[in-house]
Amino acid sequence: MAQLFPKEHVLGFIGSIILTIAALSVVQFDVSLTAGLVILWVTALAQASLQLVLFMHIGETDDKGSIYVITLYSVVIGLVTVFGSLFAMIWGY
Amino acid sequence: MFTKMTMSEVFAPLKEPLIMGTAIGILVGVIAVVAGLTYFKLWGWLYTNYVKTVDHKKIGVMYIFVALLMLFKGGVEALLMRAQTAVPDNKLLNSEHYNEIFSTHGVLMIIFVAMPFLFGLFNVVIPLQIGARDVAFPRLNALSFWLFAMGAVLINVSFIIGGSPNAGWTSYFPLAGIEFNPGVNNNYYAWSLQISGLGTLMTGINFVTTIVKMRAPGMTWMKVPMFTWSSFIANIIIVFAFPVLTVALVMMTMDRQFGTKFFATEDGGMDMLWANIFWVWGHPEVYIVILPAFGVFSEVISTFARKNLFGYGSMVASMIIISLLSFLVWAHHFYTMGQNVAVNGVFSITTMLIAVPTGVKIFNWLLTMRHGRITFTTPMLYALGFIPIFTIGGVTGVMLAMASADYQYHNTLFLVAHFHYVLIPGTVFGVLAGYHFWWSKIFGFQLKDSIGKVGFWLIAIGFNVTFFPMFILGLDGYARRMYTYSAETGYGTLNMISFIGALVLALGFLALCYNIYYSVRHREELKVTGDPWDGRSLEWATHSPVPEYNFAVIPKISRLDEFWFAKKEGRDLQAGEIKDIHMPNDSAAPFWQSVVMGLASFFFVFNEIGIAIILGIVTLLFMAYRSFEIDNGRHIHVEEIEETERKLKETERQLRGDR
Amino acid sequence: MSKHNNSVPLEYQGEENDLKIFGFWVFLGAEIVLFATLFTAYFTLVDRTGSGPTGVDLFELPPVILETFLLLTSSFTIGLGVHAMRLGRVKPMIVFYIITLILGAGFIAVEVDEFITYIYHEDATIQTSAFTSSLMTLLGTHGAHVSFGLLWGIAIIIQVAKHGINKRTANKAFIFSLYWHFLDVVWIFLFSFIYLKGMM
Numbered sequence: 034m035a036q037l038f039p040k041e042h043v044l045g046f047i048g049s050i051i052l053t054i055a056a057l058s059v060v061q062f063d064v065s066l067t068a069g070l071v072i073l074w075v076t077a078l079a080q081a082s083l084q085l086v087l088f089m090h091i092g093e094t095d096d097k098g099s100i101y102v103i104t105l106y107s108v109v110i111g112l113v114t115v116f117g118s119l120f121a122m123i124w125g126y
Numbered sequence: 127m128f129t130k131m132t133m134s135e136v137f138a139p140l141k142e143p144l145i146m147g148t149a150i151g152i153l154v155g156v157i158a159v160v161a162g163l164t165y166f167k168l169w170g171w172l173y174t175n176y177v178k179t180v181d182h183k184k185i186g187v188m189y190i191f192v193a194l195l196m197l198f199k200g201g202v203e204a205l206l207m208r209a210q211t212a213v214p215d216n217k218l219l220n221s222e223h224y225n226e227i228f229s230t231h232g233v234l235m236i237i238f239v240a241m242p243f244l245f246g247l248f249n250v251v252i253p254l255q256i257g258a259r260d261v262a263f264p265r266l267n268a269l270s271f272w273l274f275a276m277g278a279v280l281i282n283v284s285f286i287i288g289g290s291p292n293a294g295w296t297s298y299f300p301l302a303g304i305e306f307n308p309g310v311n312n313n314y315y316a317w318s319l320q321i322s323g324l325g326t327l328m329t330g331i332n333f334v335t336t337i338v339k340m341r342a343p344g345m346t347w348m349k350v351p352m353f354t355w356s357s358f359i360a361n362i363i364i365v366f367a368f369p370v371l372t373v374a375l376v377m378m379t380m381d382r383q384f385g386t387k388f389f390a391t392e393d394g395g396m397d398m399l400w401a402n403i404f405w406v407w408g409h410p411e412v413y414i415v416i417l418p419a420f421g422v423f424s425e426v427i428s429t430f431a432r433k434n435l436f437g438y439g440s441m442v443a444s445m446i447i448i449s450l451l452s453f454l455v456w457a458h459h460f461y462t463m464g465q466n467v468a469v470n471g472v473f474s475i476t477t478m479l480i481a482v483p484t485g486v487k488i489f490n491w492l493l494t495m496r497h498g499r500i501t502f503t504t505p506m507l508y509a510l511g512f513i514p515i516f517t518i519g520g521v522t523g524v525m526l527a528m529a530s531a532d533y534q535y536h537n538t539l540f541l542v543a544h545f546h547y548v549l550i551p552g553t554v555f556g557v558l559a560g561y562h563f564w565w566s567k568i569f570g571f572q573l574k575d576s577i578g579k580v581g582f583w584l585i586a587i588g589f590n591v592t593f594f595p596m597f598i599l600g601l602d603g604y605a606r607r608m609y610t611y612s613a614e615t616g617y618g619t620l621n622m623i624s625f626i627g628a629l630v631l632a633l634g635f636l637a638l639c640y641n642i643y644y645s646v647r648h649r650e651e652l653k654v655t656g657d658p659w660d661g662r663s664l665e666w667a668t669h670s671p672v673p674e675y676n677f678a679v680i681p682k683i684s685r686l687d688e689f690w691f692a693k694k695e696g697r698d699l700q701a702g703e704i705k706d707i708h709m710p711n712d713s714a715a716p717f718w719q720s721v722v723m724g725l726a727s728f729f730f731v732f733n734e735i736g737i738a739i740i741l742g743i744v745t746l747l748f749m750a751y752r753s754f755e756i757d758n759g760r761h762i763h764v765e766e767i768e769e770t771e772r773k774l775k776e777t778e779r780q781l782r783g784d785r
Numbered sequence: 786m787s788k789h790n791n792s793v794p795l796e797y798q799g800e801e802n803d804l805k806i807f808g809f810w811v812f813l814g815a816e817i818v819l820f821a822t823l824f825t826a827y828f829t830l831v832d833r834t835g836s837g838p839t840g841v842d843l844f845e846l847p848p849v850i851l852e853t854f855l856l857l858t859s860s861f862t863i864g865l866g867v868h869a870m871r872l873g874r875v876k877p878m879i880v881f882y883i884i885t886l887i888l889g890a891g892f893i894a895v896e897v898d899e900f901i902t903y904i905y906h907e908d909a910t911i912q913t914s915a916f917t918s919s920l921m922t923l924l925g926t927h928g929a930h931v932s933f934g935l936l937w938g939i940a941i942i943i944q945v946a947k948h949g950i951n952k953r954t955a956n957k958a959f960i961f962s963l964y965w966h967f968l969d970v971v972w973i974f975l976f977s978f979i980y981l982k983g984m985m
Contacts, residue, residue, distance in 0.1 A: 109819030
């Protein structure tokens with residue numbers, strides 16, 4: 034039975050619960066917008082990497098280099114799309 | 127919410143005599159094709175060999191066939207536009223018809239000519255250049271093609287049934303919204319781009335996987351031929367740009383058909399958001415259609431200059447930089463929308479930066495030709511014509527990149543001239559060069575070079591006569607998309623010159639078509655071996671026409687242009703033991719699934735949501751079928767391969783003896 | 786170039802399997818950009834509420850926490866399912882996959898309830914304002930992905946139950962797990978930057 038619950042998965046799950054609770058602090062306590070956003074970014078990125086590494090096993094194969102590059106590239110394009118659009122239409126308008 | 131049209135509204139476009147005439151022409155054409163296929167009993171042949179095929183070479187040929195058909199239609203629309211504006215106050219087309227024509231001209235030429243022509247070349251060439259037996263996902267490849275084809279059908283149906291898109295190929299809101307455009311015209315735009323875009327996204331994923339994972343042993347990244355490299359970058363851009371289009375079109379559909387407020391003029395909607403998201407996809411799209419063409423020129427120039435490509439590493443580096451920069455410049459399409467100087471400044475700078483890696487490539491091509499022994503074949507003429515004409519396009523692009531100056535050029539014919547000066551020498555010359563260059567790989571005979579050259583000169587001269595006057599007209603204040611103008615404006619003369627140029631371009635297209643006819647008739651004389659141009663990369667190492675398994679033995683690669691050096695050293699790249707070859711099975715499912723999805727989109731266009739949802743469920747059933755299907759492929763056995771190889775080698779020996 | 790390397794897990798063995806997993810990663814890259822574009826629309830329109838409700842009016846913590854818990858747990862259980870598969874144990878694998886789908890269905894149920902609250906108690910439909918349009922499209926796209934995942938997961942479970950764990954089924958089950966984890970990652974961003982930021 035214990036064999037079916039490997040340590041890294043269980044720790045990963047506990048980690049993700051802790052990160053969720055940490056993120057909840059931004060609504061439970063009176064934090065400034067900047068501090069809140071920093072907390073949200075840190076916890077969200079930590080959650081995402083936790084899922085990618087522990088559960089999705091990114092980097093377990095020989096082509097991990099290509100997979101890292103493609104994932105990173107898509108994240109960069111995604112961020113450029115979000116912040117570039119906000120720059121053009123909200124902040125810089 | 128779901129307004130439905132009456133039958134007389136649905137067929138309203140037919141009241142226009144020009145459209146009625148075209149519709150009758152199409153009907154006659156379809157009847158002729160159906161009758162011909164029935165008479166020669168070719169339906170079964172067509173179904174088993176093409177409809178069901180998953181062979182990348184046949185799919186490539188079908189892509190190019192559709193591209194040429196659409197080029198014809200887009201070209202006729204261009205001629206009509208030029209004819210309408212050739213003289214002041216012309217009454218050939220009314221304003222609505224003119225709007226539809228320039229809108230579908232843009233959509234067709236970008237999405238249904240440039241893209242499929244390039245996809246055709248990807249399909250035909252890339253697996254051969256990297257020494258693979260097929261693409262990574264042959265079934266998905268067939269689905270991509272048929273979805274794209276259904277998108278093409280949908281946009282062509284639109285001008286007879288219901289009305290074509292009429293808000294420009296960019297379909298800006300609020301003009302494209304339901305408030306100002308209550309007909310189905312722009313529903314067609316959204317759905318036909320949506321399903322062909324899905325196909326494109328799948329193609330992108332397919333080719334990225336193919337190029338990353340299926341290169342011949344020893345072909346490390348810096349030994350990959352330039353066309354494959356440039357297509358790889360283009361496919362990467364496809365994977366990351368097309369989801370943006372998908373979302374944009376979903377939002378357009380939701381706004382037009384489900385009453386959401388994304389781009390509405392009330393309830394907080396923001397019409398600028400459409401322009402923004404459209405160009406987040408639209409600008410990378412420009413690089414998707416231009417980079418593979420750069421790859422073709424690299425192959426053609428180094429082959430016909432008999433030299434290796436100058437600055438291979440800098441070519442690769444500049445393309446990677448272009449791929450990143452292409453996502454950082456989109457706001458230059460709407461400098462005049464009202465954002466502040468900081469925004470325009472940033473996007474001005476990124477835009478001008480793109481000229482640097484592009485300039486690097488131009489110099490690399492020039493230096494490749496330096497001291498080369500150049501042979502002037504048709505593909506080489508296109509490559510040589512490309513360099514100066516494209517440079518004009520590039521330089522005017524830098525002019526447009528300056529935000530403050532753009533307030534003068536914006537939405538004038540100067541812009542129209544600029545992007546035709548980029549896309550025609552870039553993409554069109556590129557695909558035509560590739561088409562003449564690789565034709566024999568598929569068919570085993572070449573296109574007649576002398577007719578090809580006539581075609582090139584007609585196209586090159588016609589192009590410049592058509593579009594150069596537009597620079598002057600644009601600087602003179604002639605706005606794009608105007609359906610007519612008065613005589614006092616003095617725009618008449620230059621517009622007439624432009625129309626004459628368009629007629630010469632049309633002759634060039636006829637020369638292309640005649641060349642196919644001539645070359646098919648004289649195919650015995652035009653027959654060639656697998657390596658007619660003394661080529662450099664792997665596709666020339668196999669026979670022409672390419673056997674279905676591509677390579678009897680997968681070559682091993684130790685350097686760039688391995689095949690060229692192997693020829694010099696008298697090595698046979700395909701030496702080695704022949705083994706059974708595993709091939710994918712053909713399947714009709716991709717075709718039928720695409721038909722169902724095409725029909726679903728068609729019913730969505732007309733707000734027949736119930737039927738569309740039922741067809742959507744059928745699509746899910748197709749996917750379930752694919753999930754449960756056990757398909758282990760089939761094997762081509764050694765004896766059969768040896769027999770095929772023997773025959774092909776025998777033909778090649780004869781051909782060499784003949785010459 | 787097919788590598789018949791038996792040291793890699795079953796789902797990677799054989800050239801086709803290897804290609805499919807790689808291709809799916811590329812697809813996930815495209816999905817990242819797809820959701821980023823929806824986020825772009827949302828962030829651009831978040832303050833453009835017209836005469837409709839704002840985020841503070843709409844969002845409530847308890848259902849969101851429940852959804853997060855359901856999805857995080859399902860991501861954990863499908864991870865255990867893949868682990869069981871790699872141990873070659875069919876039964877626990879199927880059990881974990883079924884638990885995953887039940888949790889996923891629970892998530893959808895809560896989300897549907899949330900939408901019903903928006904529509905019938907807050908008068909916020911998808912047509913109310915640019916804000917609600919972008920909010921419901923973004924949440925709905927994620928929900929549609931999860932719903933599609935439920936159907937897909939059922940197809941996987943049937944095949945594993947029928948054919949056991951072999952190269953083909955292991956490959957399918959693994960790719961499905963990638964999809965499911967990815968949806969969890971997307972949810973984290975929805976949870977953080979729509980709900981929590983909206984309630985700050």
